[in-house]
Amino acid sequence: MPDLLVSLYSTQLADLKRKADDVSVSIRPALPPELHLVVNWVRENFSENWASEVAIAFTRQPVACLIAVDGGKLKGFACYDTTARGFFGPTGVDRQARGKGIGLALFSACLQAMKTLGHAYAFIGDAGPVDFYAGTAGAIVIPAPDKGIYEGMLRSMPK
Numbered sequence: 071m072p073d074l075l076v077s078l079y080s081t082q083l084a085d086l087k088r089k090a091d092d093v094s095v096s097i098r099p100a101l102p103p104e105l106h107l108v109v110n111w112v113r114e115n116f117s118e119n120w121a122s123e124v125a126i127a128f129t130r131q132p133v134a135c136l137i138a139v140d141g142g143k144l145k146g147f148a149c150y151d152t153t154a155r156g157f158f159g160p161t162g163v164d165r166q167a168r169g170k171g172i173g174l175a176l177f178s179a180c181l182q183a184m185k186t187l188g189h190a191y192a193f194i195g196d197a198g199p200v201d202f203y204a205g206t207a208g209a210i211v212i213p214a215p216d217k218g219i220y221e222g223m224l225r226s227m228p229k
Contacts, residue, residue: 073218074194074209076158078185082208083178089206090178091173096141099133100147108137111144119225120160132216136179138163138172146154149178150184150192155217158184158192174206181207197218220221 072101090097100108105128113121127135127149138146148161156178163172184192195218196201212218 071198072200073212074188074197074200074203075212076181076192076194076203076207076209078181078189078192080208082206083181084173086178086206090175092096093175095138095170095172095175097136097175099183100128100135100137102128102133104137108135108147112147112160115164116160116162117225119223121164123160124149126152126225131208132183134183136176136183138167138176140167145173145223146176148173148180151179152193154193156176156184156191156193156223157219158190158194158196159197165173177203177206192226 081151105125109121112124123136125149127133130151132150135149137144143165144164145196146161146163148159150158152160158177161173163175172191181192194209196207197203200211202210
């Protein structure tokens with residue numbers, strides 16, 4: 071999967087934010103006492119590798135993990151500045167909550183947080199849904215002859 075680049079000054083981000091504002095879940099930074107809950111949830115629903123990245127997000131100041139909460143339940147997460155500064159991800163939404171715009175809202179909130187922190191661009195490493203990122207934020211593929219930062223990385227099996 072390719073790496074992508076998103077301009078945090080793109081006019082498309084205003085449209086993305088408007089769509090994200092219509093999502094009916096609370097998107098907020100995770101709190102340090104929630105570390106064990108969020109990391110365990112990511113480990114159980116996604117992978118050990120992603121859980122490791124989430125743990126790193128909690129070491130950032132401010133915490134670089136945003137969570138989606140609905141009715142006191144964790145529905146999704148999105149991180150930035152974990153594997154490398156300027157990187158968006160990992161991100162995931164509970165299987166039963168997909169298709170409700172939660173991923174879009176988390177993506178939008180992370181890009182806004184990154185812009186506020188002074189980033190001009192966001193990188194999406196080893197991006198899965200390329201068409202989603204291109205359509206919602208104008209992400210473009212970074213032409214590179216290698217696989218990027220994740221090449222040769224040890225990986226756990228997805229759940």
